[in-house]
Amino acid sequence: MTVAPSSGDVFRSAFRHRAFALFWFARVCSMLALQMQVVAVGWQVYDLTGNPLDLGLVGLFQFLPTLALALVAGHVVDSHDRKGVLLGALSVELVAIAALLTMTLAGALAPLAIFCIVALIGAAKSFEGPANQAILSATVPVEDLPNAVAWHSSGVQVALISGPALGGLLYIAGPAAVYGASTVMMLLSVTLILAMRPRPVTMTKRAMSLTNMLAGAAFIRSRPEILGAISLDLFAVLLGGATALLPIYARDVLHVGPWGLGLLRSAPALGALITAVCITRWGVRRHAGRWMLIAVAGFGAATIAFGLSADPVLSFAALFAVGATDQISVFVRQTLVQLSTPDDMRGRVGAVASLFIGASNQLGEFESGALAAALGVVPAVVLGGVGAVGLAAAWAWRFPALRRIDRLSSLR
Template sequence: MQQNSGATAAEASLADEDQGRLLRQPDLLAFLGSRSFSALAYQMQTVAVGWQIYELTRSPLSLGLVGLAQFLPMVVLVFVAGQVVDRFDRRRIAACCQVLSALCAVALAFASFHHAVTPGMIYALIGLFGVAKAFEQPSLQALLPSLVPASLFSRAAALSSSVFQTVTIIGPSAGGLLYGLGAGVVYSIVAVAYACAALSITLIRLRQPARPREKVTLAAVFGGLHFIRSRPEIMGAISLDMFAVLLGGAVAMMPVYAHDILHAGPWGLGLLRGAPAVGALAVSIWLARRPIRRHAGLLMFAAVGVFGLATIVFGLSTWLPLSVLALAVLGGADVVSVVVRSTLVQLRTPDEMRGRVAAVNMLFIGTSNQLGEFRSGTMGAVIGPVAAVVLGGVGTVVVAGLWMRLFPKLRDLQRLDEEVA
């Protein structure tokens, strides 16, 4: 018992030392600031757009179309974005994208203040916002591994997730509350937050090593896709997460649940949007201090199964506290999958390919999130929101079981940093 206690104390001391090392790196802090402001803006904007479009149309399908409008640019630009991120300064790319997002928010604010918003206008501006995200997300994802040593990356990823989830709790709640003052007020704050994100990313002073400029060929353009296909554990992790969220994502139906099923109003929508982040934050803090050291693959599959079951509970619930609890469990399970996937992708990809691999990874994530919203919205319009959410949760559980058989290398994965230990 004394030996176990001593080992536990030593691990805790090492965790505190590593955490201190991370927090003393100004480039990492600037990165976290940029990502936090961007995430805050995104979450507030999502609540405002969801409520506003549903008020204008009263159609679940319109909520799905919002996700589709954001997803299509990502599909069209995925391979272009990967090439750009691998060839140019990733900091400047992210900053330019955040400025473009701020301008989209300014346009939405202006139209809202003048009562000139139409569904078509929202879809068009969200599409432009999707263009910005197609370049911003792989830029940020490819940038993080350059800011910390490989031995600290798992903790850095969990720390980044903790900060992100904290903002994700604040953003939807703030968006829902501020919507009472008008959609224009929310969009104005969103624009300011994106501007702060752009300013923060420019504070990173790390000089990137010169990367070889490959000749632009089909092999180079599709290099990220070929790399992922050649690594079964990475392909399994990315595709599992994609199908889990694609089928189980209930985000698009939250305005319907808040408005018609739970009768909670805009503040209730903000509460529902923030609930997954509460669970995710708790798990992220735990993983930052106790990173996954063994059975990483099995933990990922178990987390996806819990994600599906929590989705089913949310779909059937008509009581707000139970709905919030189910979403918190869902968010906690999801962050385990996110940490496993992001660590595998970023640590096992050469720096000169990280942009292209990150772009393909973001396409999978966009497919699960935005296309998942479209799937949920269209099914909700056809069979009803409750059936759409419950069937999606059942599909997620089925996919987790099937993927365990299809990707045994992922199932048997132990340590996430095996190749860089």
């Protein structure tokens, strides 16, 4: 890592653009809303059933709509007004969270209803993901894009830190308090996107053919370094993700309750935020591919440490390291995709990337829950961490183009 301009210069380079500032704050608000409701949903489901598999099913029900709609979503984003698509997706998420609030107040929120509502959120996120990725590049000039990516990641991590902690704190007053706050934050996000004016992008109406919908996947396959980066992130988080099991650790292993669950969920985001701020200050200017591979191996090692810990402080530190190492991987991957993708393909490429991210997060939650039900929670987490370390070594051999990436700025 080499020295970049002062933090004030870096800040101004992205936030001097009104469209980016509005987009950033809208993104933070929507992520806050989603993260707060995740804490409430996880605690409610485990409290209602006491079954680790049901925690995994929450992730599975969010992922299945993404799997079904990813190619359609990418085509829609590249063929229609991207701001309109994003507004529609956020509006659906607003309705879904409001439904959680209404049913909780009515005392009618059962596990099946939760699964259906999170599936609706998953369907909306399948459009939100590629729309967000496509719009980001239209909020700043290309020379400010790496800074925008870093600050965008920082904003997401702010929400990932404060959202779970706030959700856990509000849960003391009951799940309705969490869902109510989430509804307000999502409404604010919709309002900010309405006020945003991204740079106009010429949209081409395309027939919804299989060839057009698969164009994003074909582009990624033609670029080994992009395929390697996205697939490494997919399988590492798929195997090493332990967030779905945090309610079990909070209640049965660490005995810290819902407030402690919020802090545990915030720990990876805190590590990621500090790392993201360091990246905006110093950058990842040389050997970016190697940094990504090393970071994934560190992610696996930190996951193993968390799995074996029975001490809340050590567990928090291990999760902090999980987030810090993952953020390096995320930054390299996102910058690589943003700088390498043609404007007219951002939706379709973003849809494939979102599918990979959804698979790693939501499907990873199902994998973790199923494995914990079969082997026990500690062996499931430790085995996943070992798998992530092995993947970093395997991908270094399988994707030499990824390993050889040096300066990200040379990809413009």
